[in-house]
Amino acid sequence: MAQISYGLIWSALFAGTEWALIDYHINWSWNLIAAICFVAIGPAIIAFRCWGAGVQRAGPNVASFFVNLTPLFTALLSSVILGELPHWYHLVAFGFIVTGIMISSHQQNKSSLQ
Numbered sequence: 001m002a003q004i005s006y007g008l009i010w011s012a013l014f015a016g017t018e019w020a021l022i023d024y025h026i027n028w029s030w031n032l033i034a035a036i037c038f039v040a041i042g043p044a045i046i047a048f049r050c051w052g053a054g055v056q057r058a059g060p061n062v063a064s065f066f067v068n069l070t071p072l073f074t075a076l077l078s079s080v081i082l083g084e085l086p087h088w089y090h091l092v093a094f095g096f097i098v099t100g101i102m103i104s105s106h107q108q109n110k111s112s113l114q
Contacts, residue, residue: 065104
């Protein structure tokens with residue numbers, strides 16, 4: 001709730017500043033309100049709650065690996081939902097992500113054996 005409040009305050013401050021400096025205002029519609037509610041409820045509340053439940057169930061050691069996969073899942077979902085195909089540099093980044101997870105997983109397993 002603190003993160004949501006903090007984000008709302010800063011967003012309102014920046015939006016107010018933008019409205020004061022330029023002559024452009026938001027055209028409010030039910031579609032826009034629905035989109036804002038979707039973003040506020042989905043990623044901001046439900047996703048954080050699911051992440052917290054996953055960390056609680058799997059433990060922070062396992063969950064820390066999955067936080068690194070967020071860019072990978074974002075790119076894959078943008079391909080599926082928006083039709084934006086990944087470029088070569090995305091594949092290189094994915095390789096770095098997976099390599100980093102494998103190295104840190106190996107280091108964790110190595111230290112737990114000692």
